[in-house]
Amino acid sequence: MESSSKKIPRNKLPALLLVLLAVVVLLVVIWRxxxxxxxxxxxxxxxxxxxxxxxxxxxxxLAVSDNQQVKQGDLLFRIDPRTYEMNLAKAEASLAALDKQIMLTQRSVDAQKYGADSVQATVAKARAAAKQASDTLRRTEPLLKEGFVSAEDVDRARTAQRAAAADLNAVLLQAQQAASAVSGIDALVAQRVAVEADIALTKLHLEMATVRAPFDGRVVALKTSIGQFASAMRPLFTLIDTRHWYVIANFRETELKNIHTGTPATIRLMSDSGKTFAGKVDSVGYGVLPDDGGLVLGGLPRVSRSINWVRVAQRFPVKIMVDKPDAEMFRIGASAVATLEPQ
Known part of the structure; x- marks a missing residue:
């Protein structure tokens, strides 16, 4: 009696196994x-x-050359300091002269303050004498018509009144000079504060004439030389911060669901694909311009799509910090391959 099911020929088993193996491999790749x-x-x-x-x-x-590695604090370049040194010397000389002037003025003020009480007493005495002389003259003048006093008596009273008024004006001027001396030294002290500020600013400019590396880095795009006039706030070259390297990896939006800050990553550089570097996701981009290629506009990076005639998933930049980068291998713009290990 014949069996209702046909047996698979032995010569077709290897082919079937290969197909099954291919399917398994494909599923593993898709899962991976x-x-x-x-x-x-x-x-x-x-x-x-x-x-x-x-x-x-x-x-x-100029202490560096193009593409040179530098350490924090290394001298980069120095600007001619002579102008700033002369400005500093001039400001310090002005301060010394001002200090001498303040000292002499202070002595005068101290002397005038020492006699301030006597000056005030003299003013009071002179006021009283002037009032008495005026009163005497006012009483004497009417008596001349009555014949009770002579013209000579009136002249003496008038002279005494004028002398008393002159004495009063003299002591008032002396008191005014004492007050002016005090205000004068206040102005000198204020001027000294301004000169001290000029000295501090000149010292800062002199310090700025020497430029040092703010961190470990590499000099690039150096296009200057000794003798070149450097203008303030105009860049001379670029310094790469080699303390921290990262990789910008553009992943499809369909892959972002499993990518988070802290996700482990493995990095390979195309300059040496046999060497791997460990890293972690620092952040995931939240905005790109959907147009193809081009410059960064509006503060958002452009990431081009690989196929124009098919609706493909948009790619978003993922920033991956490299744990222990090789300073000699890593370069800005170097091609890399990033593999993430979501947990």
Missing amino acids: LDSAPATNDAYASADTIDVVPEVSGRIVE
């Missing part, structure tokens, strides 16, 4: 891509600053 997204649309990057002098002058010393 979903659970451990990877992209070769990535590049290395680091923070940079424009190195700009804060004072103007001619460069007299």
